[in-house]
Amino acid sequence: MKVSGILYHLELEDSKVILYLRSGERRIIAEAEMRPYFYVIDGKIEELKGFKAREKGRELRVMEWERVKRLVDGVEKEVWKVYCNHLDCAKLIERKFPTMNIRGARSDPLQVFLIEKGLEPLCRVEIFGEPVGERIRVKEIRKVGEGSLDELKILYFTLLVKSEDGFPIPEKQSISIICCLSDEMKCFSSDDDREAIRKFIEYFQEEDPDVIIGYAQDSEDFPYLLRRAKLQGIDLKLGVLGREIIETGKYFRGMIIKEVIIPGRANIDLFPIIYRDFPQLPTKRIGEVCEELGVGEFVDIPNYKLKELSSKDLEEYAKQKIMAIKKVAEKELGFQIELSKLCSLPISRVPRLTIGELVDALIFKEAMLRGWILPDRGAIEVEEGYYAGGEVWLKAPGIYENVGYYDIRSMYPSIIKLYNLSPEVFDCKCCSEKNLRELGIKHWTCSKRKGLLAQIVEELIEMRRKVKEEMKRAKGEEYEVLYAKQYVLRVIANAIYGYTGWSSSRLYKKDLAETITAIGRIYIKKIRELVEKLGFEAIYLDTDGIQVIPRRSPDFQGLLLKLNKEISLEVELKHVARRAIFFAKKKYCHLVDGKLEAKGLELVRRDYPKFIKEVQKKAMEMLLSGKSYAEVKNYVDRARKLIEEHKLKKEELVLVEQLAKKIEMYERSSKIKVCAEWLKKEKGIELHRGMSVEIIIIKGTGPVNYRARPVQFFSEEDLDWEYYLGLFDQVMERSLAIAREEGLKRFFK
DNA sequence: TAACGCTGCTTACCT
DNA sequence: ACAGGTAAGCAGCGTTAT
Helix, strand or coil: CEEEEEEEEEEEECCEEEEEEEECCEEEEEEEECCCEEEECCCCCCCCCCCEEEECCEEEEEEEEEEEEEEECCEEEEEEEEEECCHHHHHHHHHHCCCCCEECCCCCHHHHHHHHHCCCCCCEEEEEEEEECCEEEEEEEEEEECCCHHHCCEEEEEEECCCCCCCCCCCCCCCCEEEEECCCEEEECCCCCHHHHHHHHHHHHHHCCCEEEECCHHHHHHHHHHHHHHHCCCCCCCCHHHCCCEEEEEEECCEEEEEEECCCCEEEEHHHHHHHHCCCCCCCCHHHHHHHHCCCCCCCCCHHHHHHCCHHHHHHHHHHHHHHHHHHHHHHHHHHHHHHHHHCCCCCCHHHCCHHHHHHHHHHHHHHHCCEECCCCCCCCCCCCCCCCCCEEECCCEEEEEEEEEEECCHHHHHHHHCCCCHHHECCCCCCCCCCHHHCCCCCECCCCCCHHHHHHHHHHHHHHHHHHHHCCCCHHHHHHHHHHHHHHHHHHHHHHHHHCCCCCCCCCHHHHHHHHHHHHHHHHHHHHHHHHCCEEEEEEECCEEEEEECCCCCHHHHHHHHHHHCCCCEEEEEEEEEEEEEECCEEEEEECCEEEEECCHHHCCCCCHHHHHHHHHHHHHHHCCCCHHHHHHHHHHHHHHHHCCCCCHHHHCEEEECCCCHHHCCCCCHHHHHHHHHHHHHCCCCCCCCEEEEEEECCCCCHHHHEEEHHHCCHHHECHHHHHHHHHHHHHHHHHHHHHHHHHHHHC
C-alpha cells in the first residue's frame, strides 16, 4: 500500500524509527527498520565479529561488517562499517574497546535516518509499505513535497496556580485553571482540580493534536500537572493511542532541565528557544518576549499576584496568556523549522539544542553527504591556553559629531571562505607556497584542495545570497519563510568560527581559530589606515566594526566606495550618527535618526536599578540632542531628589540578576546567590541555574550583596535608600563627566 | 579598629 | 557548553592610619 502525509514527528523505539504523519483528518503511524552502525577506522575487528552481550535484559550483538571507502578527515581510506542490532550495542562496544579507533557510535540516529532517506522535517512524504497492527511497516519512503505547520493540528497549552509567594507546591495548591487553544479556546477549572484535570484529558484526547506548544511547559506546567494528577489518582495519558507522558531530566546548557515526552506528538516548549536566542531579555516573561518580537502587548501578572484575581479575571488572564503564547509561536517557530530543515533534525529537538550543537549537526550532515567521517564530538584533545580574539581600540572618551559606523560584512565567514580555512587543509604537507606568510601569519592553507569548512561556509553564503534574491520578489507568507531561511543561514554561518575554537567540536583546532581572528585584526587595522589616508579620523574599533569622523568633507558614501576598492572583504556603512558619546571600550551611544542607540551603558544592563537606567537614558538623550551640561545636570539633580526623599516605588529600584551557576560553586557572595539562599531558607523555594530574580537592596548592616532580596517579599520601608543614592551618584558622575569636561574645553579655547 | 587599597570573582555586555 | 574582549561592582583580605 501507499500512503502520504506531512512528516511531523519521529521517535526512536529500540532500533526502529517511528514516523508520525498527518494526512488531512488522518494520522498515519509508520515504522522503519534501521541498521545502527559505527566505523572502525584502522586496525583489526576480529574481536568484534560475533560480539554478543546482555544489557538491561536485551541481547546486543554485532550483525554484519563490510569494508567501505570513506574520507577520514579528508583522506580517502578503507574502513570497517560495523552493523549491530541495537544502538546501545555501538555505545557498549565503544566503551569496551577504548583502544579501537571507533567513530560514529554516538551519532544521532534520527538525524542519520533523515539524511540517509533524503527527508526534511515537516516535508510531505510518500510511504510504500504494509500494515502491521496500527502501523505501517515502511518498505520505501521518500520526500514528495513541502509541508507546513498550517496543515497540522496544533494545541496551545498553559495552566495557572494561585499561591501565596508565586512558588506553588503541588501537595498544597491545586491547579486553578488549565487553558487550551486549538480551533477554539477552552478553559478547565473546578473547586478541587480533579474534575478539571479529567475534563482536560478528555478534551485533549478528543482534539488529538500533532503539535503541543506552550511556554515553559516542560519545566513548569507538565511537571505540576503530573504531580497533581498523581495525587488525584489520574493517569496522564496525553500521548497518541493513550500513551502516558514521560518526564525526563536532561543536561542542557549546563543545567538539568526537565524534558517532557508526549509520545506521537511534537512537544514544543518556547521557553528554551527564548532562553537560547534572546539572552538579552532579563526576565524572559511572555510580556517581555511579546514586546521584543513586536507582536502586541501582554501584561504579565507575577505568579505571586494571581491570588488577588477573581475566578473570572483569572480566566480572562489565562486566555490572554495563551493568545500571547500563540503570537510568540507564530513569530518564532518559522526560524526553528528552518533550523530543523537545515540541520536535518526533528522539529521537537531543535528548541533544546544549543547553537554549538546545531552547528555540529550541520557539520555532521554536510560531512556525511560528502562521504566524510569526522571525529566524534569531544574526541579531539584540547590544546592549552587562550588565543587572541578581535581588536578593540578607543582613541579617547568624548563627544563626537558625524560619526560613520562601517563594518565588514560577515567578517569571519568571509575570511574562512576567502582563505580556504579548514582543519584538514590547514598547514598541509603538500604546499610549499606558504600563502598566509604575506599577512605575517606563520600558518598556511592548501592551494590544491578546498577544505570542508570552507566549502560549507561558501555554500551557506551562496544559499543566503540566493534566498535574499528571491525575497525581493516574494510577498506575505512566502516572504516570511524566505526571511527565516536567510536568517538561520546567517546565524549558523556566524557561529562557525566559534565552532572551530570550541573544545568539544569535531573540527576543533585552536591555531585555526586563532588564524581566523588574526586575519580579522589585520583587515580592520588595514581599514583604519586607509580611512586615515582618505581624510577621516578613526575613533573606535571593535572586531569587525570601525567608527570614523570626517576631517574635511563628510562624504561617507565616497569613503565606502574607496574602501571597497581596496579591500577584498565587503565593507558596509551601517549608519552615520549625528552625534555620539564614547565612555570606554564597549560603552558608547549614538544619535541615529533622532533616536538613541546605546551600547554597553548601564541603561542597557539588567543588573542596574530601573530608575537609574531611566534617568541615565534621559540624560543621554539630552546630551545627544545638544542640551548643555547645566541643563542635564539640573534634570539629574531633580531626579536625585526622588531617591533622597524616598519618593519611588520599590518596582522602580528593582534590578535583575541571573543565577549563573550552582550555589555550591560560588566563592563570593553575589546578589543573586544571596537571594537564592534566602529563598531556600525562608520560603523553601529552590532556584536552579539559569533562573533570574528581581532584586531590591534592604537596609541593615554588612555588605550590600548580603542585603539583596527578591522584591515581592519586601516594601518601600525596607529599602536601603542610601545605597541607591550612592549608586545613582556613581553612575551619573561618570555619565556627565564627559559633558562637563567637554564644556570646560570649550570655555578655555 | 576604621579606612584604604589591591585582587580576582561575578555579571552582563559587545562584536 | 560557538569564540574572545571589556567595564564595573564589590567581597574578601591584607596593610596602613588613627
